[in-house]
Amino acid sequence: MDLFRTLVALVMLGIVFSLGSALFHLMTDKGDSKKMVRALTMRVALSVTLFLALMVAWALGIIQPLGTPG
Numbered sequence: 001m002d003l004f005r006t007l008v009a010l011v012m013l014g015i016v017f018s019l020g021s022a023l024f025h026l027m028t029d030k031g032d033s034k035k036m037v038r039a040l041t042m043r044v045a046l047s048v049t050l051f052l053a054l055m056v057a058w059a060l061g062i063i064q065p066l067g068t069p070g
Helices: 002-028 034-060
Strands: none
Touching: 002 034
């Protein structure tokens, strides 16, 4: 469980870093920027990978959804 939490945290940091990198290339590169497109593509790929990993972990019972108290 702790390993999975660490993996999720690292992937989320990668998503934020990629988004920041895209913003940096948007601000510094005037005009068309292949670096910005690559950074945004990496962000989308990491987000999809994280979503699929969460769905697989839920299906395997590694993580459990929490209901609202009531």
